[in-house]
Amino acid sequence: MMQHYLETELKALQHQLLKMGGIAETMFRDAVQSVLNRDEELARRVIAVDDTVDKLENDIEARCIQLIARHQPVAFELRYLVMAQKVNRNIERLADKCVSIARRSIELISYPPMPSIVDLPSATQLIQEMVNDAFDALVNRNAELAKKLRERDIKVNETYQQMVDELYLLLSDQPQLIQPGFSLLILFRHLERIGDLAANIGEEVYYLVKGEVIRHTIIEQ
Amino acid sequence: MKTQKKAPTLQISGLNVWYGENHILKDLTFDVLPRQVTAFIGPSNSGKTALVRCFNRLNDFTSNFKLTGEIIFNSKDIYSPKTKGSDIAKQIGMVFQHPILFRKSIYENVAYGARLQSIRPSVEQYTIVEECLKKAQLWHEVCDDLQSSPDILSNGQKQRLCVARALAADPELLIFDEPCDQLDATETPKLEAIVLSLKRQYPIIFVTNKRRQAARVSDVAGFLYCGELVEFGQTEQIFTNPKDKRTEDYVTGRLG
């Protein structure tokens, strides 16, 4: 019966986590859209939403501490609360990255449009899916899906490297684009970091389900 | 979370208690609010039982009991000369450390609480008994043996029967004095679940010497040590960030 009580508490906690995750996902989509469509208003909206995420992060943190203090959970419940705290932190950082992307987007809008050198939409699509799947894995406690995220992150890293190389070529050709080019470079970097964060969430979900820490372990392919 | 202004059920100010020469409780001041579980923790002999027995005037039967200070219960002074002890006890239900049952059938044990409220055997009384047994989450276990003696029950069931009996007297405050002391690991969570389900209807005072239990069930907690209320505050605060060194030592298990 008591377990039942903690279970309802954990459900409420998960609900809050997913709400925060949902907001972060939307922020990401909007930030990317603002870059692709040069939509400054959308970018500003993304920046404004961040406060909500920060507040949610504090709430969830307090809730986790409260549940640990009160119930001194063990086994799955302990793993869940440990995971929730880390996922919480990762989502908050993800939201921060989205804000950074939005800021870069506003900068880029102030310059004339760059020639589209890289396939930004398909690269962001990849990351978007990773973020989506990270939350899916959490909801469905899907360890396999969670573990795969690490492999997909490697793909993202490769794409990032490619994009940086292409940008390098472009800037060597047209040095006058150096200013927006730098903004774009930083933007790529943020995108790549978002992929990392999604992979981190996957690692935490894997820990939740399997009780095994896979961070810093070698990915077998 | 909506924070409505709630009138306190109990207001204790400057409470001092002596048993003969022993100063058992030293200058306690706190409020007990409705819709909350207020826990008292502390090592044994710290005065927890002495404290809760002041509220329903059970201490009146202890020889050499002396009390100063004020206890206001639903805006009545419990110890004013005009107040009758049994009237106060009628409004406060208590579950003791040991399950204490009367030599009556299971049904009669619960009905006794109702009888003291002048509810004679009737359909109404039966309804009350059923309802109280359901609230105490015992109905399904005993509904076929209502007329048998409570001796057939396990300790945990007996304790839940005591809860049902206290509920049948239609209390305005429930006191649990270390109710899980005699219970095993499977019965304890059941009792805790009952406490949590009852707190919406009754203000609850829960005495325990198990810190984890207090952490699980209570909203507000007080730490009693040698008759002193060392700290009284939100349970989370007591268990995550105690202000007093002794509380810290107690909740971490270094004291008592």
Added chain:
Amino acid sequence: MNRSELIIQIIALATLIIACVLVWILTTEVFHVEGDILSVPMDLDSESDLIDRLYRMIPLLCVAMLLSIAFAFYIEEWLSETTWYYRIINQHISILANIPSLIYGILVVCIFLFQVGKFSNFTLVLAIVFLVVPVTIQTTQSAIRGVDLSVREAAYALGANRWQVITDHVFPRAFPKITGGVFTVISRVLAIAVLLIIVCELRTSIIQDVGSYEISSNVFVLISLALLSCVLSSFLQK
């Protein structure tokens, strides 16, 4: 044993002695007066008259026992254990209850033998009261004390008043022990009755043989010693 306890016991003993002296004076001096209703002389020739009287004592016996039980409830439930009168009453009861029933019997016989023909109803009543009341009170008291305190507390905590606690819980739980006490008392009374009947039978022959009979002082000394040791035992048992 502290000082206040000692004082209480001395007071108890003193009142008891005074009471005994009063009773003695009443039986020997006051009710000796002829025509007093209480000292209806017995027809000594018939043993059946004595038995008849003993039978008629049965209602009195019942009343005495019921009153003793009620009194025991009164002092246990209503008087606080710390008050001086509770302690004095308790002391009296324990001294009286400790006296062996044989001593009562001998006292009755003595009165009977001393005052030939004045073996009155009053003497019998007195004997029964002394024989029955203290023991009944004492056994009832211990039966009441034997009821678990927690049961009372549970009932009080539900809001029962003193009367409800007694009738619903204390009395039913103490009942077996109280009945046990009642049977002990009945056995004592029966033993005395047997003694009286035997003495009554013997007396006719004693009077015929000796004409009159003087009780030797040794008997008094022994009875006094027996009483003293009762008092001491009830003191030291505390």
